[in-house]
Amino acid sequence: MAERYSSFTPGGTGWFLQRITAAFLVVVLAFHFFLLHFVNHAYEVTFMQTQVRMENIGYFLTMVLFLVTAAFHGVNGVYNALVNQGLEGTQKKVVLAVLTIAGVGLVAQGIYVALAMRGMI
């Protein structure tokens, strides 16, 4: 029988969450790009317009969820890419810790930014 080539545990949470976040991101990333490059042009973006968009609670929550899922999907993807390259033992644990800290830091800063855009800070 062929060997398994995936770094994910079969049926594991990591594998499942990577797929769930992927399905969500496919839609929201396309929406984000379309809205901010084709409907509104990036070169015309102002803080006032951003505030108006973020004052809509649905848009605000979608953007926060977008940030959380993208950060998880990206950091988990990088971790699995490194595991595929043969990362093991202590190195693997250190990389996981560094990536977790980076991911949590990114989400925290992103939420702070989102709250500032919404006028809540």
Added chain:
Amino acid sequence: MSQSYNRGLIEDFGRWKEFSAGMWAWIFHKFTGWMLIGYLFTHIAVLSTSIGASSESTAVIQAENDVYTTTLQGLEGLFLIRLLEIGLLAVAVFHILNGLRLLMVDLGIGLESQDKSFYASLLLTGAITVASVPTFMTEVGI
């Protein structure tokens, strides 16, 4: 009785000449993924200027002289940034299309066409990227 073989690393880039369509799809997906997560960190760093802008006066914000607006519009005035944005779109579109392909593979749908769907992802990415060039290059000097 089953027998296992040590086939080395999952991705041994030294063997790139042996890679099939599916392997190239995997490599491109990984490469575009690295670009996107790298960009996300940069994106949040740039958008962090909104923290400074939020403490500026309403008059400054309405006059579009706040740090967020001037930073974003300053960056958007650079030809290089517009070029990088087109690159980002290409990377994001490929990652999305190939991601859909991977979700189909995971569900066992169309497995026999997985190589064709990779080529379709590449072609569609190219077409969407080329079609977006006029939009990305609006009002920028070289």
